Amino acid sequence: MSLQGKTLFITGASRGIGREIALRAARDGANIVIAAKSAEPHPKLPGTIYSVAEEVENAGGKALALQVDVRDEVAVHQALAQANEHFGGIDALVNNAGAIKLTGVQHIELKRFDLMHQINTRAVLLCSQAAQPYLKKSAGHILNLSPPLNLATQWFAQYSPYTVTKYGMSMLTLGMSEEFKHYGISVNSLWPQTMIATAAIEFQLGSRESFKHARTPAIMADAAHAILSSANRSLTGRLLIDEEILRENGVTEFEHYRFAPGSSDTLMPDLFID
Template identity: 35%
Template sequence: MTETGMSGSLKGKSGSLKGKVAFVAGASRGIGRTVALALAEAGAAVAVAARSEEEGRLPGTIHAVADRIVASGGRALAVPCDVTVEKSVETAVAATAEEFGGIDILIANAGVLWLGPVESTPLKRWQLCLDVNLTGVFLVTKAVIPYVRERDGGSLVAVTTGGVALTDRGANAYWVSKAAVERLYLGLAADLRSDNIAVNCLAPSRVVLTEGWRAGGGGRDIPPEMVEPPEAMARAAVLLAGQNASGITGTVQRSESLA
């Protein structure tokens, strides 16, 4: 399955994002970093949002990503943002709108990975997945919608996972949290159609070996043919970022069907 929802057509507005403003949550590393750089290359001003202001256990900071965009001639703002804290999200979104004059695009990418079996999952890990992967998407989406509505159209994209459909491979907190995000966004597409706002989910077609995957993937060995470069997600995200409700909306897309 590559797509589901109200509108699966791959035609619609895409291409240059010049003049657009994108808020990318979880942009200090991995898929979010690659997407932020691609959006900037397509012409968007980019808010690079995450908690990572300084190097920690995993490499990557919001300042390093924003600096790279600026050094390449783009416009970027590093905004500290903890997606589990409503005030932090509201402050980061407001700072973005103030700096760039509004917001047209949301990429809700912030996430944590936990693939352990349910019976051995600590409650704190279960709650962390729901707090970051589901409530975090809810909070950034809720905060961004009024700004996108003011622009008379725009695009909201939540990064999910192909694991949602793999029910024959068991259950874990990560897949459950991402499945809930897909339901949230599929319903939201109907709510925001009259505002000319496209709402879609985007999942990798295969495994993207991000820093987070390497740290939390449970030591799984992934065959080379099952590995996807993060650039495939970036190309697909740029295409979806260029949509409004007259194009692709209400779908769950796989990266390599769009890239």
């Protein structure tokens, strides 16, 4: 299970889970395309495409930093073409970029819903469509960071606009897995069992207090590594949970993934997880 020499195009890879997936693959000696908007430092959130590119190189991988807005059709096509030319192919697309606003229909601003739809659902379609010519040649992977299709009403009652855009990603996973099977392309989704401690979550919640109930992004990176290391569509069309796929790959101990190892605090299930 190694990604040595493989080329991964990761959206939203300047921080959080996307960055962690990039660094995990870099330790194998993979080529990483850091495709994100963050070319300049954010006043409250760490990381840029250039800082992650440096980390990737230091971890043993090769990096290409590209400033990309996943809402921009021309920019996405150009970025994938540039990545293909730079590394001589693309083996995996990781649709990690996301937007979140936990607000109901009554109070959501349409421009905010449009943003979530464009970055969550539409960008998965756009990036996957643009990457398909390259992935056909490599019989590669598409991995979407989206949840299981849990139809319990609690996940719709308070913030259905966000739920709709994330479930749209998961439905595209199921559809593309079938549509692209003749090309040998594997398509899966991945979602965390528990809250993941990221700067974006801290920014949303206003503090790190909840992190004692969270795991680190490393668990998602290891799970993504297991998915992207699979071959010949042995793993496709699944809406996977990080802990589930790691157990399938023989992992039985998860304590080291805690943000606060040894803590007795109960881990908090992520959204869409009963």
